[in-house]
Amino acid sequence: MSDDLSDLSRRSPAAEQWWWDLAKGRAVRDDERGPDRGVLGPYPSRQAAEAWRDSHEAREGAWDDEDERWEGEEPDAPRS
Numbered sequence: 001m002s003d004d005l006s007d008l009s010r011r012s013p014a015a016e017q018w019w020w021d022l023a024k025g026r027a028v029r030d031d032e033r034g035p036d037r038g039v040l041g042p043y044p045s046r047q048a049a050e051a052w053r054d055s056h057e058a059r060e061g062a063w064d065d066e067d068e069r070w071e072g073e074e075p076d077a078p079r080s
Contacts (some may be wrong), residue, residue, distance in 0.1 A: 016029065016030065017029075017030040017041065017042035017043065018030070018041060018042065018044070018046050018048065018049035019033040019039040019043065019049060019051045020039060020040040020043070020050070020052040021033060021034060021039050022038050022039065022040065027046045027049035027050050031061070040052050040056075045054055058068055
């Protein structure tokens with residue numbers, strides 16, 4: 001029965017999820033998305049899905065900075 005409840009909550013408007021469909025080049029709702037390998041997400045809103053590139057670049061930058069700190073370098077410091 002818990003599976004039924006989680007499925008219902010997944011479909012409720014409050015739990016609506018958005019995806020960036022790579023083939024279509026646009027944001028799609030959960031019920032429109034294709035295979036997992038062809039979408040990015042989930043995102044909490046259409047606007048967030050449409051801004052996928054910005055969030056991706058910010059996350060990559062943060063990970064690069066953390067890698068540099070882990071390696072004992074200053075973030076964005078010139079490498080020799």
